[in-house]
Amino acid sequence: MNEIQQEIRRLAKLKKAIIMAHYYQRAEIQDVADFIGDSLALAQQAAKTDADIIVMCGVHFMAETAKILCPDKKVLIPDATAGCSLADSCKAEDLAVWKAMHPDYTVVSYVNTSAAVKALTDVVVTSSNAMKIVGKLPADAKILFGPDHNLGNYINSETGRHMELWNGACHVHSRFSVEALLALKNEHPNAPVLAHPECKQVILDLSDVIGSTQALLNYVKTHSNHSEYIIATESGVIHEMQKACPDVHFLPVPPEMTEGVGCHCNECEYMRQNTLELLLKCLQTESPEVTVDSDVSEKALVSIEKMLAWS
Ligand code: 13P
Ligand code: SF4
Numbered sequence: 001m002n003e004i005q006q007e008i009r010r011l012a013k014l015k016k017a018i019i020m021a022h023y024y025q026r027a028e029i030q031d032v033a034d035f036i037g038d039s040l041a042l043a044q045q046a047a048k049t050d051a052d053i054i055v056m057c058g059v060h061f062m063a064e065t066a067k068i069l070c071p072d073k074k075v076l077i078p079d080a081t082a083g084c085s086l087a088d089s090c091k092a093e094d095l096a097v098w099k100a101m102h103p104d105y106t107v108v109s110y111v112n113t114s115a116a117v118k119a120l121t122d123v124v125v126t127s128s129n130a131m132k133i134v135g136k137l138p139a140d141a142k143i144l145f146g147p148d149h150n151l152g153n154y155i156n157s158e159t160g161r162h163m164e165l166w167n168g169a170c171h172v173h174s175r176f177s178v179e180a181l182l183a184l185k186n187e188h189p190n191a192p193v194l195a196h197p198e199c200k201q202v203i204l205d206l207s208d209v210i211g212s213t214q215a216l217l218n219y220v221k222t223h224s225n226h227s228e229y230i231i232a233t234e235s236g237v238i239h240e241m242q243k244a245c246p247d248v249h250f251l252p253v254p255p256e257m258t259e260g261v262g263c264h265c266n267e268c269e270y271m272r273q274n275t276l277e278l279l280l281k282c283l284q285t286e287s288p289e290v291t292v293d294s295d296v297s298e299k300a301l302v303s304i305e306k307m308l309a310w311s
Pocket of ligand 2: 083084173234269271
């Protein structure tokens with residue numbers, strides 16, 4: 001650990017703070033965290049922590065979810081402007097209009113949404129539990145699903161449901177280059193392709209394993225017979241994959257603009273806004289603090305708790 005990391009650990013212990021990090025965080029932040037997880041695991045961990053302070057190294061909606069689950073705790077995020085293109089694609093006022101047009105529908109929202117959107121939602125899902133939770137709804141339930149169109153489309157095709165889909169997308173997962181993936185498959189015919197369901201259908205059609213960040217990680221950890229994998233998700237997860245399987249070669253699919261030269265990664269710039277320096281400052285100053293309006297929080301808690309109970 002470098003000096004900054006040591007100071008972060010010292011302050012976290014002193015202040016009884018838990019540092020939580022998503023797998024898409026910078027490697028040096030993952031290495032200093034108490035807990036690393038995907039969206040579901042972070043929410044589950046926040047719900048049960050006895051720490052006084054939660055430092056969420058992730059994007060804003062993740063910190064909001066932790067605050068909703070722990071309204072009496074101080075929830076901090078190193079960079080409060082770390083947003084999410086997918087969450088931004090669905091404003092609460094627009095969802096309210098869509099809901100009003102479909103009065104007898106159940107609203108299922110991906111966790112990548114604002115607290116205000118969650119407050120208008122019947123049940124929240126993450127990529128880890130979306131299939132299971134949609135499966136628990138009556139077969140004839142009419143469902144509005146948002147905001148991720150790719151994930152919704154994937155659930156519809158796997159379950160035979162006909163959910164109405166919001167037209168949102170994650171700019172990271174929807175920009176993988178099909179040509180680059182085909183070229184990687186050609187060069188590495190024995191490497192299974194692992195993809196996140198936020199990817200476009202054409203990428204999923206070319207993949208061998210489709211799953212949430214945690215599911216893809218679990219797959220790599222439990223299948224020791226492969227020496228290389230092609231990864232179609234945010235490349236931050238490769239840090240944990242490489243730690244678990246040091247001899248395995250992980251090949252990230254590049255984004256469309258890269259065309260196989262230069263940077264071969266596909267990083268979420270919002271996730272990377274959090275740096276070690278900002279994390280240290282955040283612990284020193286106990287800010288920026290994430291707060292949620294109490295009325296919104298109470299309503300959003302219902303749809304988040306339903307998700308946790310059904311997971
Ligand atoms: P999961 O953590 O649920 O796999 O979602 C991926 C993601 O894009 C988080 O912002
Ligand atoms: Fe949002 Fe996509 Fe970044 Fe996840 S990877 S935080 S969905 S923009």
